[in-house]
Amino acid sequence: MKLENALLTNKFSSESQKATLNILYTAWWLKRTASKELKDFDLTHEQYNVLRILKGKYPEQLCVKDIGRRMIEKSSNVPRIIDRLEIKKLVKRTVSESDKRETLISITKSGLSILESSTSKLNKLHSSIQTITQKEAEQLNHLLEKLRATEI
Amino acid sequence: MKLENALLTNKFSSESQKATLNILYTAWWLKRTASKELKDFDLTHEQYNVLRILKGKYPEQLCVKDIGRRMIEKSSNVPRIIDRLEIKKLVKRTVSESDKRETLISITKSGLSILESSTSKLNKLHSSIQTITQKEAEQLNHLLEKLRATEI
DNA sequence: AAACAATAGATGTACATACACATAAAATAA
DNA sequence: TTATTTTATGTGTATGTACATCTATTGTTT
Numbered sequence: 001m002k003l004e005n006a007l008l009t010n011k012f013s014s015e016s017q018k019a020t021l022n023i024l025y026t027a028w029w030l031k032r033t034a035s036k037e038l039k040d041f042d043l044t045h046e047q048y049n050v051l052r053i054l055k056g057k058y059p060e061q062l063c064v065k066d067i068g069r070r071m072i073e074k075s076s077n078v079p080r081i082i083d084r085l086e087i088k089k090l091v092k093r094t095v096s097e098s099d100k101r102e103t104l105i106s107i108t109k110s111g112l113s114i115l116e117s118s119t120s121k122l123n124k125l126h127s128s129i130q131t132i133t134q135k136e137a138e139q140l141n142h143l144l145e146k147l148r149a150t151e152i
Numbered sequence: 153m154k155l156e157n158a159l160l161t162n163k164f165s166s167e168s169q170k171a172t173l174n175i176l177y178t179a180w181w182l183k184r185t186a187s188k189e190l191k192d193f194d195l196t197h198e199q200y201n202v203l204r205i206l207k208g209k210y211p212e213q214l215c216v217k218d219i220g221r222r223m224i225e226k227s228s229n230v231p232r233i234i235d236r237l238e239i240k241k242l243v244k245r246t247v248s249e250s251d252k253r254e255t256l257i258s259i260t261k262s263g264l265s266i267l268e269s270s271t272s273k274l275n276k277l278h279s280s281i282q283t284i285t286q287k288e289a290e291q292l293n294h295l296l297e298k299l300r301a302t303e304i
Numbered sequence: 305a306a307a308c309a310a311t312a313g314a315t316g317t318a319c320a321t322a323c324a325c326a327t328a329a330a331a332t333a334a
Numbered sequence: 335t336t337a338t339t340t341t342a343t344g345t346g347t348a349t350g351t352a353c354a355t356c357t358a359t360t361g362t363t364t
Contacts, residue, residue, distance in 0.1 A: 184322090187322085196322095215312075215313090216312070216313060216314095217311090217312065217313085229314095229315095230313090231313060231314055231315085232314090232315090235314095248312095251311095251312080252312095253311065253312040253313070254311095254312060254313080255312080255313065255314090
């Protein structure tokens, strides 16, 4: 769908301002589409993201800070997301021996299992709505990184 | 900054999966950058968005539903955002005469004024970090719309 | 007209974000 | 060693999202 129809306007001050809104709208759309699938697993997009990060290092543990550094949204409140995952027994907290300030997080068997099935479902969705070629994806990645050139 | 460095990983299952994460991360970055500027005006990104929508139709009024249809994030809880804008006297609520279920929202002089100065500040920021050409922006818009091809 | 369904908006709740601040532990300076 | 600073995490609060439900009003059916 064209952005004009999604936002019911065609008052864009420039092509690049339109691109800004287009990125924000597409991100919302992507998140919402994925979240619908994750609902079957009683996971939010953010909880899934934390599990994915933990699996990436499994069986290594990660401290809260290291998880935060890998989050898509850097201002996520990681301890609170961990709280909810811990209640569902998908992760476990341990105080670090070497530095007692640190809390080490490990993904449980149950967490790995739910991550596997939800990832499989997301992948299926992804391939079914896959509409751009690899070359186009490369181009997109390049443009987004160019846009963020002034990133601190 | 490359996505690999932003997320401290290079485990992407495909170029298009990387593009998905890249869009999410870029959206977060854009929102955060704008929000920092808006803080001086005691406005959130979403409140700014509502004011922008109202100004687009000014001096016409818009009902809550029509505002929602124009929001970037369609699942925004518009009445609640209006609540906060109303407290700050940036918008006004009126019950519609023709349909008493509808609440008509109008932007106040004060709202217009704060919108003008915040927009000016955002535009300055935008042009200072503007790193892509018009042609690249067009390409980006095209790719994002292609990606959303299966949008419902 | 009366009964029923649909619609607009408000509100409740769980979760997340953004940011300030508190606390405990570790690192460093005096 | 003691005092000070820094760091890692947790917590409080305001705002927003996502979704369900309630209420008032309008539209439709019988």
